[in-house]
Amino acid sequence: MQAILFYLLATLAVAGGLLMVGLRNPLSCAFSLILSLVSLAALFAMLHAEFVFILQVLVYAGAIMVLVIFTIMLLNLRKEELEEAPVGWMRGIFTAVACATAAFGAIRIFGDIPPGSAELAADFGSMEAVGRSMLTDFIYPFEVISLILLVAIVGVVLLAKKVI
Amino acid sequence: MATSWVDYAIIGGKAIFIWGFALTLLPVLIWFERKGAAFIQDRAGPNRAAVFGIRLAGFIHNIADVVKLLMKEMMIPPMVNRAYFMIAPVIGFTFILTAFAVIPWADRLVIGARDIPMQVADLNAGILYILAITSLNVYGIVLAGWSSNNKFALMGGLRSTAQMISYEIPLGLSLVGIFMVFQSAQLNEIVRGQGDLLFGFLPKWGVFVQPLGALLFIVAAFAETNRNPFDLPEGESEIVAGYHVEYSGMRFALFYMGEYVAIVLSSAMITTLFFGGWQVPYFPTEKLVANADTWLKVMLSVGGVGALAFAALMFKFSHHVRGRFGDLREQEGNILGLMHVVIGGAMLFFFWKTLSMGPMPEWGARTVAAVAQITSFAIKTIFWCWVFIWVRWSLPRFRYDQLMRLGWKQMIPLSFVNIFVTALVLLLVWR
């Protein structure tokens, strides 16, 4: 049952990714990416990452992609006209799969993956666990991230203004 | 963890229950809207549609609406992107229905060895799931606006999208105070925490411990559902109905129903987070279960007497219109009155039987408690739906720049102040 779900979601995610790099209308690319992101969110839920699953839908599919779609509509971008032939489809897919297999093989042969236990903590992946870890072990990156977001907000507002 | 077919059946039953609740409330809300608007504007409201003369005070208009919208031609304007045009109303209606999965309508039901949570999915970060679904709801509107190949629709769609994503921020921030007070993001835990007493006599409802947060959440919920006073993107006199101007027939009906489902969801959220949810005031679950036989008697007697009183009213109405119309309308009061006499009589009969009944079994007591809690939840949700309608017909709408200024420059700083003050109070006073 879990395997069926995994293969279905993986197919959706990869299909969304391939459609995104293949389609010519930028809005269709955006919606393919949303399909991919939502399938990935479901995969995150399968990995017992409940908090990250909700964040993925809330932040990525719900806010970042809305921003991208907003920009597409604002700039009124239509289907792009291609003057020359794009890179061959088959070549691209073959390259991607070949590189993926090479990377995976490299990790398996040369990497050092600790085996891990089958037992997980009761609140693994919950909001409390992630919050506790973030505010105790990772407090410094947490503060830096908030600074980065502040700089990003100020930067975006300044960059996009017509009259400063 | 082995899940038998009984578990699946239970989850299916719960899903059917909550979706049935939401979708049954839909025609009731549409009726409320029309009659409520008429009541506020001091007129009679629609009362003409009839089935063999039975008018039900305008309720039949819902059926007339459905028939009209089904029969209308579902026109697709030329040169639109057909895929996006056709999928936009579907997104607008179905996504918001899935958000009902985490709304609890009663406390956990313990029958025998089974502990059944009375919500379809007891997620750990339940509230955030609803925020995520409202974020996804934006796509229905933005697609509808873009694919309609119409400048008004595009402008309405973009404005509505900007409004919805702007008001998601105060919506989320006002919840941080609730997290801090109730120490959990699970909706059932939050409702259960609202059963205690504050200062000894007030129930610890969210609105009493977080008044500013409640106000911010309610205003943001109005903005999220594109509802007056925030309905500039779909105002008829402003932008020719905005993003759904090119839709007709059942597609428009899907948008229309989606908006009302969003109202029901927002009301359910407001009652769950701030007004006690399924809690009966002053009666937490244990007290309800302990006094279950008294509650059963009270519910049956009140229900029976109420039904009989309504029947008396109907008979009086029937007497009042005798001889005026000459068709089946005169019998409407009699028919309704008879129906309610039967219902009231049945309830009073069962009440009389409970007087001579022995002690209740455990599952009976818990079921009575659950029924009382479901009734409480339904009454509160319907009250808040009525508030949505009340506000719509009382306030003028915001201009777009006023709307954005309110969201960004006034509500977000207020929600930060709310978080700060809540944290201070919790740290210093509630140690």
Add this chain to the structure above:
Amino acid sequence: MAPVGLQHFLILSAILFFIGAFGVLFRRNLLVILMSIELMLNAVNLSFLAFARYSVGNVDGHVAAFFVMALAAAEAGIGLAILVMLFRNRATVQADDLTLMRD
């Protein structure tokens, strides 16, 4: 079929990452390049979470995924702002037409 394990998720993550890399390298529409970067970041998130579940056992991977998401939001915002400014000046979002520094 073997139960779903770490290697399934890692292979999927690698495939998605290289699809994203393909998009960055071979597409010329700047928006699609931006979206391909987002896909790569998501593939990395999947990898982090898979390791957290199957190998490490604590939620450090989830915290890392959280930070990656926050950074992706910041980067998407700034990237889009730059794109909007570029469009205002050059009226194009094709990477081929931005040759000012080249000639």
